[in-house]
Amino acid sequence: MQNLVLIFIGVCGVAFGAAAYFALGFTPIEAGLLALVIMLGGAMLEERNARRRAFRRLEQGVEEMGRLLATDAKAGQVLSQRVNALVDLELGSRLDVIEADMSVLGTVVRQVAEAVSDLETAQAASAPALKDDRATGSGPEPRRVPTIALDDVKRALDEGRLIHHARPILTLPQRKIHAFDMVPRLQIDGRQLVDPPQYMPVPTGEGTVVLRRIDRLCAEEAIRIVRRARLSGDPVRLLVDVSPASLGDKPALDQTLSLLAANRAVNSDIVFALDYEEWTGLSRPQSDGLATLVQQGVFVALRNATTLRLDFGGLAEKGVRYIETSAHTFLKTPAALTDFHSSDINDYIKRFGINLVVTDLESESEILALLDDGIKLAQGPVMGETGPLRPDLRDDGDDDLRQAAAR
Numbered sequence: 001m002q003n004l005v006l007i008f009i010g011v012c013g014v015a016f017g018a019a020a021y022f023a024l025g026f027t028p029i030e031a032g033l034l035a036l037v038i039m040l041g042g043a044m045l046e047e048r049n050a051r052r053r054a055f056r057r058l059e060q061g062v063e064e065m066g067r068l069l070a071t072d073a074k075a076g077q078v079l080s081q082r083v084n085a086l087v088d089l090e091l092g093s094r095l096d097v098i099e100a101d102m103s104v105l106g107t108v109v110r111q112v113a114e115a116v117s118d119l120e121t122a123q124a125a126s127a128p129a130l131k132d133d134r135a136t137g138s139g140p141e142p143r144r145v146p147t148i149a150l151d152d153v154k155r156a157l158d159e160g161r162l163i164h165h166a167r168p169i170l171t172l173p174q175r176k177i178h179a180f181d182m183v184p185r186l187q188i189d190g191r192q193l194v195d196p197p198q199y200m201p202v203p204t205g206e207g208t209v210v211l212r213r214i215d216r217l218c219a220e221e222a223i224r225i226v227r228r229a230r231l232s233g234d235p236v237r238l239l240v241d242v243s244p245a246s247l248g249d250k251p252a253l254d255q256t257l258s259l260l261a262a263n264r265a266v267n268s269d270i271v272f273a274l275d276y277e278e279w280t281g282l283s284r285p286q287s288d289g290l291a292t293l294v295q296q297g298v299f300v301a302l303r304n305a306t307t308l309r310l311d312f313g314g315l316a317e318k319g320v321r322y323i324e325t326s327a328h329t330f331l332k333t334p335a336a337l338t339d340f341h342s343s344d345i346n347d348y349i350k351r352f353g354i355n356l357v358v359t360d361l362e363s364e365s366e367i368l369a370l371l372d373d374g375i376k377l378a379q380g381p382v383m384g385e386t387g388p389l390r391p392d393l394r395d396d397g398d399d400d401l402r403q404a405a406a407r
Contacts, residue, residue, distance in 0.1 A: 009042030148188065148199035153210060156199075161187035162214070164221045168384040169239075169357055172367065172376055179237040179271070179322075181379070182225075183386050184218050196241070208245045215246040219256055219270075225393050226269040232392055235269055239301050239322065242272040244282055247289035260296040267297035271322060276305045294319035308338040308345055312352040323349065324357045327380065331369050342373045350376075 017035025020026040026034065146153075156162065166180035185193040200214070201207030222240040229236040246252040260267050272293060274282075279302050282290070294300060301322035302315075308325065315323075325337060334342040349356050358370055361380030370378055388394065 005046050006043060009046060010039050012042065013037075013039035146197070146199050146201060148186065148194060150201055150207060150210065152188065153186065153199050153201060156186050156188065157210070157213060157217070162217055163187055163193060164218070164225075164389070165193075165386050166238075166389050167379065167386040169377055169379045170383045172378055173371055175383070177236075178377055179239060180389075181239045181273075181386075182218060182222055182241070184214065184241075203243060203245045211243045211245045212249060212252040215242050216252065216255055218242075219259055222270055223259055223263050223266065225389065226266045227263060228393050230266055230269070236393070237269050237271060239271045239273045242274060244274070244278050244286045247293075248283060248286040253289045253292065256293065257296065260293065260298065264297060268299070271299045271301045273301040273303050273322075276302045291318065306337075308340075308349070308356075312349055312354055316352040316354055320354060322355050322357055324359050324379075327358045327361045327366050327370070327378075330358050330373075331366060344374075346374050346376060 013035040016038050017026075017031040020034050021028060021031035163185045165183045165185055167183055168177050169179045169181065170176060171178050183195065185195060186199045188194055188199075201210045203211055218240050219242070222238045226236060226238055246256065260270075272290070274290075290300065298319070299321040300319045301324065302320060303324045305323050305325045306329075308323070310323075329337055330342065334345075338345050340348055346356050355377055356375065357377045357379060358375050359379045361367060361370075361378050361382045363382055366380075367378065367382065
């Protein structure tokens, strides 16, 4: 296009030069110079216009480039925001969590399946076992008939030959002392010591009176022991047997209440223990008597529990803090005790503030099995034999305590 304009300017210059030569009388040189000036002037004007047009196109191009760059910048910003949003989602960690949850779910499903299988197996095995127990007389042992005559027991009590030993309850897996079972042994024929099943009277007639006397002596000694332990800075908790005969007798109950009232500061270290069958057979007056003792700040333990299908909330309200059951039943036939899996029952009972104690442990393998089931308290020959208390707790002083109990 620019070439055509230049040709047009050249033609115009020649035309003006020819007109000046023929019409105006210019000489050939003058006419040629005029034509040359017109062509140069026209060419300069055209060049200037061409540069303006090129500059405008350049400006338009720059503006368009700017718009394109701005659009690209916005697109890049949006892309960056989306990338950042994806990064913030932490998809990797979320996938890891989902994978872990799926793994846990698979484990739970497998455990449930195993538990159902074990329960079915245990139920199938427990039915004939229970029949065999009834046939052979095994299972919960009936109350033993004492081998020591009642007169000999009374004479030993009169002579102060009731010796108080202790059997430890240990924590697992640390095997630290949590509490002691008080075991009152009777000294017969000089140095021979017999355990309660051999001398404890049958609760009928005069035997009931002797039972109440033994309960009172044990309660007094237990108070002395926990008080000495508090004074030494190393408190201990004692589980002390109490018979229904003492709970339902007002004079015996009043003596125990007077003893507790005089030593209220250490009552929380005392736990009165009853056999589970005795607990279930308590009369209304006996239950009320036990509740009166609990109001003084003591606690209750149930020994030899044959079932863990219990109202633990109701037991906790009645002051029960310990439930003891046999290791043989718990490990061999847990379905006979509870509908829970053996690894869950301890945590369930603990929710109510009650401690499950598995007793009669005889081997390390049984301890390992209890650890797998999450049991925290245990007792038995392998954990510690019944024996004398440590020397600082066997002091025979505290006459003022005896006087307070007698009032």
